[in-house]
Amino acid sequence: MSAIAPARPSQGKARDLATRKHAPRANRRRVRAVALGALGILAALIWVFPVYWMVLSAFTPAAYLRATTPQFLPLHATTTNFSRVLEGGDFATALKMSTAITLLTVLAVLVFAFLGALAISRWKFRGRTSFVLAVLFIQMLPAEGLFIAQYKMLSSVHLLDSVIGVTVLYTAAVIPFTIWMLRGFVAGVPAELEEAAMVDGLSRTQAFLRITFPLLAPGLVASGVYAFLQAWNEFTVALVALPSQSSQTLPLWLRNFLSASANRGVDWGQVMAASTLIAIPVIIFFLFVQGRMTSGLVSGAVKG
Amino acid sequence: MKMLRFAALGVAATLALTACSSSDTPSDDATTAGGEKTAEAAEITLWLAGGDTNDELRQYLKDTFAAENPGSTLTIEEVAWPDLVTKLTTALPDEANTPDVVEIGNTQSPTFTTVGAFRDLTPIYDELGGDKLLQSFVDVGSVDGKNYALPYYFGSRYMFYRKDIWTAAGLEVPKTLSEFSESVAKLKTDTQSGFAMGGQDWRNGISWVFANGGELATVDGTTWTSTLSDPKTIEGLTQWQEVYRTASNLPSTERDVAYWDFLNDGTDGSAPAAATIMAPGWARWSIGDITTNDAGDEVRDGMADDTTFDIFALPGVDGGIAPVFAGGSNIAVSAKSQHPELAENLLRIIFSEEYQTKLGGAGLGPGNSDFVSSLGDDKFATTMIETAAASKLTPAAPGWAAIEGAFVYEELFQKIADGGDVAALATEYDAKLTPMLNGGAAG
């Protein structure tokens, strides 16, 4: 049973099997493996190309951008775009704001949604079905008509331009999906595991923390990634909830780049440099949770 | 443990939410006692749209305001143009958070003045410049003879062209609109637009309507009527259709194009994509040969080579200068401002000779016509002043912002550019536009 842990199919065995039986088939397999590998690389290139284009443009001087013959290599590389974008210190302010809002949202969402998911997947109680339905339906309400009311609400409780105000809106927007996602994970860990541990002398809390919680880690990571991306990328709610320039988040700051110069022709080099800067924290976050994700994969517990 | 702490934090936050909501009483009217120029010290906020007001101008406003109003400070926020209407819609009615003074696009002004979003500035109108202020801008900011929004700055559009290409084709600067159309049609090749214009670009396109004496809409009392079917308007639209189809290679869906790219030689040495474009004056700084500036950046030299690049004003039907669309913005005080005296003091600074002259120095047409000479006397400044004098604005109808927001004119012009029947389209869109002009969207 323990041999099933590796994430990858053990190709060695497969090849063994093949060579033993039919030698020509091994050849065909090699051809097939090369073709699949090429296909994999091609897919990788397709997915990474826009990212490459963004970074490349960020290092290109404005005069060379938007030439009719595209340049695929950084022949005129410059860091001017980055230094322009960073001067004035608005980036640092926006980075702080975005980081605070995003982290707070992720934490609030994970804790609240986890507790909620636990309730609906481990207990049967009156109102449970209604709650599950409500959670499902809330996700279906279009958000594009809510701005006026959201502004009025935050203004009346003096939470405009505050981290807390936006966090409250983001948390409410992200929780339904995360409850829903975690519900699957919690249901997937048989309660019997905990009971068995309790038979072995652990308290209920201990059993939960030692047995169930580790199995939920990948689910929490996946939900956290989702909440992180939502809070990090959102800009329409932020636009009305954070009216002051001093409290803008990174996407708003990026939008200012896009449109401050809209009348004068957008400075694409700077926009791409700004975009690259915004992507970096996400990549760092991904690298940080990547280990957890893969360990989750190895234990085989990730299920959407 | 960590988890508990964050849960507690969340609960605390929610409690704070409910606690605050009970203390939501409007602040007392602290400003009633204040007389002119002796308002109680406070912090006021100015919203500027886009980046046109440069840092030097902003600093001047802050410093002067602080000096003239001891104890008070001015905060300047920049709002991106595409977000301006959304942010004004939410913040202006909110007395606790409204900006005190706002810049607003000239064509957006009527929508907000007609719903009472701005403070009546009639009492200080004469003090701020009165008849000297650019009247077309004053008009879009007025309702029932009262002034709510005043001109902040203007820009206008003229033609930039490749002198070398025109000369090589044996063409001169045109004297009439039809001469212009013939010339640019001759200059069109498969790879070069004689005159580059996107099909949705109605802000440039309406110059042809205005030049023929046509109007987009007229008002009778307070009732607006779309007048696309007026023979003069149809004539203008038909001429524009002709120019687009014979001289431009651009897709009919293009609007707000960075036309200046088209006039430059490609960085790979390729020929320019257009011989002529129409753009606001500052487009100059994106046109020319590549040079290296003081900061070491590679930039365009601002049309330094005048044998290659030059400008002219769009000629009228019978010569002279055609009326073009005047870009620019207005400035107004929020009706809900808690510090209207201070806000008016800020307007006094903005309309002072010193600031108006500074606007001109920054290449923005000052709202007070007395100071237009501050723009300078080179060909760019004189052409800008000439075209501005002949310029026109879009109708000051309450529903105008809604029409722009729904891209109705973009659609109409695209259909005309695609070769549609102008008269039939005019009738169709008149029916669509008349209720919208009167703010019919909400009822």
Next chain:
Amino acid sequence: MSHDAALGVPAHSGPAGPAATGPAATGTAPTGEPPAPRRRRPPSAPYLLLVPAVVALLAGLAYPVGKQVVMSVQKYGLEQQFGQPPEFVGLDNFVRIFTDDALWAVVARSVVFCMVNALLTVVVGLALALLMRAVTTPVRLTLQVCLLLAWAMPMVAGVTVFKWLFDYRTGVVNWLLVKVGFDGMAGYSWLSQPMTFFFVATMIIVWMSVPFVALSLYAGLTSVPEEVLEAARIDGASGRQQLWHILLPMVRPVLSIVLLLQIIWDLRVFAQIRLLQDAGAPVSETNLLGNFIYELGMSRQDFGGAAAVSIFVLALTVLLSWPYVRSLMKEDA
């Protein structure tokens, strides 16, 4: 196949260490013992656990959603926003939007767009997940890193780059097409016709959504025990048979959840379309539901109408997902 019991549990994969060592490994099969400990707990526990989530939802949504409902039966425009008392107009807003052909065109467009995108995303995601399973480790890691990078790209930046790649004049796509011989594509304006506009929009949505789907499905696939496949291989099952009879059935729960999520999300696509429209698409012919609502509210200041459309969209989505919701309720009953 001794794994059946463990693997049959939806949304759970059995192979983790503790499951194997504990006596409960076979416990998923019904035993005589009812899950008694659960019953004995005070019934207040689940309610207490739900409190934070419910409070958070109420704090963030109760007022905006309530206001939405109220506005949908009011004449609410810019005048009302600036202080005039809103007038109760009953179902006028609904009548007005329902008699507007524009709404039905937008609804049809949105539903088709959503279905095409959701299916395409899941199919491509599944293909990539299977591919990751079949290739060598270096190739798989390369692919995974590239997918993560694409996933990390800020949405605004992603759309901007795509807009640029498909630009009629300076875009890489047209340049490439001309290079390989499609001379007619020089200067082709992708965003000007609704069909090609939605082609580009679909590319963007699929490009952005596939990483999540592919990585989730790959995770699901890796939890299929190698022994099962090996046993199948020894029994002479072909690659295709393994795919259809073992791999796919085992990731079915993940697949169906991912598909449902994509449907919900793709019906709500808003920002991508809005950013693309800035490039000059015919707006009224490319609006999806979110854009329609935003335009009605924010651009045309018909907040009452926008609220009515929002409520209609909610009802429509509930209706469309009703079969799924019913099965969910049955399963929960």
